[in-house]
Amino acid sequence: MRQITLSALEYPTRTKALVHLQADVLRINDPQAFRTHNKPTMGLVIDRFTKEERLEEIVKQPPGEATITDGLSWSTAHGYRCYLKKHVQPRWESTPLSEIKALEISQWLKSLTLAAKTRAHVGALMHLLFERAMLWELMDVQRNPMELVKLKGSSKRLKKPRILTPEEFQQLVSALRDPYRTMVIVAMCTGMRVSEVLALRWEHIDFKAGAMLVQQGVVNGRIGSVKTEASNDYIPIDPAFAETLLDWKGDKSSGLVFPSHITGGCYYAGVIQQQILTPAAKKVGIGGIGWHSFRHTYRSLLDETGAPTGVQQKLMRHSNVATTMNVYGSATLKSKQKANSKVVQMVMPQAQPHIQPQSVAV
Numbered sequence: 001m002r003q004i005t006l007s008a009l010e011y012p013t014r015t016k017a018l019v020h021l022q023a024d025v026l027r028i029n030d031p032q033a034f035r036t037h038n039k040p041t042m043g044l045v046i047d048r049f050t051k052e053e054r055l056e057e058i059v060k061q062p063p064g065e066a067t068i069t070d071g072l073s074w075s076t077a078h079g080y081r082c083y084l085k086k087h088v089q090p091r092w093e094s095t096p097l098s099e100i101k102a103l104e105i106s107q108w109l110k111s112l113t114l115a116a117k118t119r120a121h122v123g124a125l126m127h128l129l130f131e132r133a134m135l136w137e138l139m140d141v142q143r144n145p146m147e148l149v150k151l152k153g154s155s156k157r158l159k160k161p162r163i164l165t166p167e168e169f170q171q172l173v174s175a176l177r178d179p180y181r182t183m184v185i186v187a188m189c190t191g192m193r194v195s196e197v198l199a200l201r202w203e204h205i206d207f208k209a210g211a212m213l214v215q216q217g218v219v220n221g222r223i224g225s226v227k228t229e230a231s232n233d234y235i236p237i238d239p240a241f242a243e244t245l246l247d248w249k250g251d252k253s254s255g256l257v258f259p260s261h262i263t264g265g266c267y268y269a270g271v272i273q274q275q276i277l278t279p280a281a282k283k284v285g286i287g288g289i290g291w292h293s294f295r296h297t298y299r300s301l302l303d304e305t306g307a308p309t310g311v312q313q314k315l316m317r318h319s320n321v322a323t324t325m326n327v328y329g330s331a332t333l334k335s336k337q338k339a340n341s342k343v344v345q346m347v348m349p350q351a352q353p354h355i356q357p358q359s360v361a362v
Contacts, residue, residue: 039096040138045129046084046093048136055081063221063265074222083122087112088129097130097139102148109151116153123151161296162288166346169297172289173349175280179258180272182248186257187291189241189344191298191316194269194291196231199223200257202249210237210337214317218266230319236337238344301346307339315340 050056058068058077066074091108092100105126109119127146133139164172169188173181186197195217204213211234217226226232237245248257260267269291281289295316302312315336 039098040133041094041096042100042129042133043089043093045097045133045136045138046089049129049132050081050084053077053080055084061222063263064223066222066224069224073219073224075219075224078220079121080125083125087122088126097133100145102145105145106149109149116151120151123149162290162293163300164286164289164293164297166301168284168286169347170349171284172281172286175284176276178248180276180280182244183258183272184277184294185241185244185348187294188298188347189238189340190235191295191302192235193217193227193231193295195219196226198256198258198266198269201255202252202257203254205237205245205257207237207242207246210239210242211235212237221266221268223266228317228319231317233314233317235315235317236340238337238341240341240348241344244348298343301343302339304346305339305342307342311336311339 054068054071055077058071058074059081061067061074071077072080105123109123112119112122114122123146127144130139130144130146134141134144173184176184183194183197186192186200187194190197190212192200192214196214199216199218200212200214201216204215206212213234215226215232216223217231218224245257256266258267259265273290277289277291281287299312299316302315307315
């Protein structure tokens, strides 16, 4: 018989010690024999999930380029870790999988004082944990209990996105100084997410071909891959928009298009919105906007140009055309350039005033 000694410092609670002991027993015995004589807990699933997905390693990555590129994104790993520690573990860690019922989960989720969308994220993580439990033979392969749990309002938008008119956009641009002025123009003239704008590099922009490659995004200073496979794509550059980029580029040939003047790394989108974007918008009488307002406006203006559905989907870089407008289609670079140029001509000011750079603590 094998004797196992646990440190009280490493496993301060009875639950954590039992989870570790279950993992040891499972390694010694086969899963079927383990399930026959034991009751695997949700804590065992969480422990194995955390280790296999390397949540702690990914979350501890410092700001800058991702050092772990073959796993979850930093934002996803951080979200999972928070949901597990704050919500799932306190309630379910010591509960045997066989005793967790769909009705209990439903009532628990509804009791959480969280936004509907966040509750949905927690529910999706629970669904994933049950899937892994079945994969690892810790429970019988069956219908996932989470398929019986329905959360109302989780997909409902709480606030209608603010759409800017071309005139409002030009007013906003006139109230901003570089680099924030150029950041906003990039977001508006390409429909890029702010995470992609702040991670954009000069070497990914081909001015001769009139296109730029979007393949990186940044969240909380951590640079990683873009949101979806479809997001990794070339997008067109209109000549008028290219002039603005070239003016900002100067003699730079590589590196971040918008490096922080403090760290040299990426800016933090939330800080810029709070300290620069929102005050500038209020100054010109525009309220209720955020970074995503530019992407929503870009999509709205594409509609006004009469751009085909497929072209709009490709310009927005959506994985599913239903995300754009519930129709499918395709688009060539030439057709994307034509539609994109119409939007740029609608929003670009005729004259670009030279304004001195403005600093912000980011």
